[in-house]
Amino acid sequence: MGVPRVPAPVTSLLALAVTSEQIEHLHRRFKQLSQDQLTIRKENFDSIPDLEFNPIRGKIVHAFFDKRNLRQESDGLADEINFEDFLTIMSYFRPIEMNMDEEQLDRFRKEKLKFLFHMYDSDHDGKITLQEYRNVVEELLSGNPHLEKESARSIADGAMMEAASICVGQMGPDQVYEGITFEDFLKMWQGIDIETKMHVRFLNVDTIAHCY
Known part of the structure; x- marks a missing residue:
């Protein structure tokens, strides 16, 4: 063929x-x-x-x-x-x-993370609300048969609060928090090997x- x-x-x-x-x-x-x-x-x-x-x-x-x-x-x-x-x-x-240079690797990583960002941003508004973030984490944990529902919810809540602290910590005093932007999302995933895990x-x- x-x-x-x-x-x-x-x-x-x-x-x-x-x-x-x-x-x-x-x-x-x-x-x-x-x-x-x-x-x-x-x-x-x-x-x-x-x-x-x-x-x-x-x-x-x-x-x-x-x-x-x-x-x-x-x-x-x-x-x-x-x-x-x-x-x-x-x-x-x-x-x-293996032959990708630093610029190509950076673009490669951002493309993957943009795809992942879209999975979290379910209402397509360009931001991930803390509730959207919490929902995805809870869904991921629901597949673990050894984790009780309440434990999964607690972990999801913890992940949501951690995400909020990262994002709010980058804001100025006059800014209003509206959700996780893609730039925030990049910071949250900094140091995580998304290139080989996704x-x-x-x-x-x-x-x-x-x-x-």
Whole structure:
């Protein structure tokens, strides 16, 4: 099968980090998810076993259709995505390249964190309220069978208060706190190795080949 054509903007996003063979594997995975259709809809993700018990399954699926992640000018959610959109989303999960310089690494990190920021910012207003932040942490902890609900809520509350202290500490005396901005979010994630930790196992290029 020939390698699917990848538009120039998407190729740029991928930063040549994937080979033609890997793009072909991604295309096969896309066809599997779409059931050989030209587009994927949210319900197509229902057939993915690795997502079934993920505590933030809804947010992951939502992220694939978020127009902010698709780099579209309009806001909101797309009803469906094509293969080009699929590659755009996958570009956020590409692995770090050893030959990246400091500027490329910084841009690479910010792209990943912007994608993550959008998952927290559920109302698309460019800020994460403390309640939005608390909700995501609580959802993540809900997947731990050894953690009681009240304990998970306490940890989530602690994370929320820590986020507030980081953000408020950077404010001037006349500023009014309205939520976590992307700049605040970058500070909160400073020192955390997001470059290697952020991945989606069910779409891992290394495992896709074994599906066929």
